[in-house]
Amino acid sequence: MIHLYKNNGYNICLDVNSGSVHVIDDLTYDVLQGMDQGKSDDQIQEELSGRYDTADISEAISECDMLKRQGMLFSEDSYRGAIEHFSERPTVVKALCLQIAHDCNLACRYCFADEGEYHGKRGLMSYEVGRKALDFLIRNSGNRHNLEVDFFGGEPTMNWQVVKDLVAYGRSREKECNKKFRFTLTTNGVLVNDEIMDFCDREMGNVVMSVDGRKSVHDYMRPFRGGKGSYDLVIPKFREWAERRHQDKYYVRGTFTHYNLDFAADVLSLADLGFKQISMEPVVAPPTEDYAIREEDIPKICEQYDILAKEMIRRAKEGRGFNFFHFMIDLSGGPCVYKRLSGCGSGGEYLAVSPWGELYPCHQFDGNPEFILGNVDAGITRPDLVQEFKKVNVYSKPECTSCFSRFYCSGGCAANSYNFTGGINDVYRIGCELQRKRVECALMIKAALADDEGNTEMKIDGTNG
Amino acid sequence: MKHIKTLNTRNLQNSVKDGGCGECQTSCQSACKTSCTVGNQTCEHAAK
Numbered sequence: 001m002i003h004l005y006k007n008n009g010y011n012i013c014l015d016v017n018s019g020s021v022h023v024i025d026d027l028t029y030d031v032l033q034g035m036d037q038g039k040s041d042d043q044i045q046e047e048l049s050g051r052y053d054t055a056d057i058s059e060a061i062s063e064c065d066m067l068k069r070q071g072m073l074f075s076e077d078s079y080r081g082a083i084e085h086f087s088e089r090p091t092v093v094k095a096l097c098l099q100i101a102h103d104c105n106l107a108c109r110y111c112f113a114d115e116g117e118y119h120g121k122r123g124l125m126s127y128e129v130g131r132k133a134l135d136f137l138i139r140n141s142g143n144r145h146n147l148e149v150d151f152f153g154g155e156p157t158m159n160w161q162v163v164k165d166l167v168a169y170g171r172s173r174e175k176e177c178n179k180k181f182r183f184t185l186t187t188n189g190v191l192v193n194d195e196i197m198d199f200c201d202r203e204m205g206n207v208v209m210s211v212d213g214r215k216s217v218h219d220y221m222r223p224f225r226g227g228k229g230s231y232d233l234v235i236p237k238f239r240e241w242a243e244r245r246h247q248d249k250y251y252v253r254g255t256f257t258h259y260n261l262d263f264a265a266d267v268l269s270l271a272d273l274g275f276k277q278i279s280m281e282p283v284v285a286p287p288t289e290d291y292a293i294r295e296e297d298i299p300k301i302c303e304q305y306d307i308l309a310k311e312m313i314r315r316a317k318e319g320r321g322f323n324f325f326h327f328m329i330d331l332s333g334g335p336c337v338y339k340r341l342s343g344c345g346s347g348g349e350y351l352a353v354s355p356w357g358e359l360y361p362c363h364q365f366d367g368n369p370e371f372i373l374g375n376v377d378a379g380i381t382r383p384d385l386v387q388e389f390k391k392v393n394v395y396s397k398p399e400c401t402s403c404f405s406r407f408y409c410s411g412g413c414a415a416n417s418y419n420f421t422g423g424i425n426d427v428y429r430i431g432c433e434l435q436r437k438r439v440e441c442a443l444m445i446k447a448a449l450a451d452d453e454g455n456t457e458m459k460i461d462g463t464n465g
Numbered sequence: 466m467k468h469i470k471t472l473n474t475r476n477l478q479n480s481v482k483d484g485g486c487g488e489c490q491t492s493c494q495s496a497c498k499t500s501c502t503v504g505n506q507t508c509e510h511a512a513k
Binding site for chain 1: 466467469471472476478480481484488490492493494497499505
């Protein structure tokens, strides 16, 4: 299976199963279209002979044939057996999302934690519950060395002492257990101060700072309970923090909604403030919400991704580039096919822990009693549900088998699927459309930054590497 | 080649043999939290 498309003056061919990316001229684009439709070389020659030189057509066909022989064009999907075997391996847990605070000092309109209210169930995680969660992780991590713990909420800095104590506890057990904890924190910035920044810079491998872009957009969606915007309070802190972290190992992360479909301006507004690591995601909300992304918004959003991609190339070439999380694709050192097929690992190797120690498949299922997998005392009490999540992969979703993007999103998010279709093993159609567009833009950026010699590639942050 | 420029990519088929160690970062721990963004994760095995 190949995917052919044109974007920003580039003709691109993605060979889906090998992951090879080819930048091709117009002639080869037409040749490959013919090949993809099952036409013979003679048919292709005949059809294209009025538009191209016969010798050139033969040459393009022979270049395609060479890549086919090298397994880089029309390569076979030979992974189904491998993933079935892979799925049968014993489950290990390697990452926890700790809902350290079911409480928040903001009242963001789109919050899937119900504006920090958590459907009426507010609470802070105790040190004791957190310690048991880390013990559960160590106990169930098998021979995995790297263990990840994200302090999430709500707003985790509202329970800051427990965060610090849990980091200390985790570190104290690393040596004896031969494990390495990678802690991360997601914060709205309201309570961030020097002490929090210092601590995180020592201990946190990544920090996610929530900000939505332009002041008007941010203040509308991320107000305090009284309605006042939070932009002016958090932006100066986040700018300082990004510098303290040397513009690395952090993201400013925003959400765009139906109300700011021109979100490229929000991303660029953050870039203009000096941020180099930026993420901006479409809101995931039921269609009943006024701010939800709708089917009819898709063309406008795709147009925005194109605008953003072109501007990122321009800035990179001027030496003032930045990273956009959803356009980042690691072509040469990216994940193996097992990772690509099995996805985020929710409900198996990735779990969320509520303030009361309940285990959920991920943070988005938190609060739904049907999805409680167990707790930090008893461990997994619903192995049947864990098995169900383990079966979620690219091959379990018919829509994915014909999608060129399947090795980049791994079949998508189980929580999105559940929220929109009622089942975890389905797809969220709007999300799929946007994912495909992002992959196309990301590959086009790679093509644009590959230099004329083809031997070095400029990184999107403006450096050569 | 005259008509085709191939970008430097990791061949997924080769990763069937040397992949699957599971040490890589969980995608939702990086920055997504509402999507599934796997293609941009870095392989720990290859990084060694």
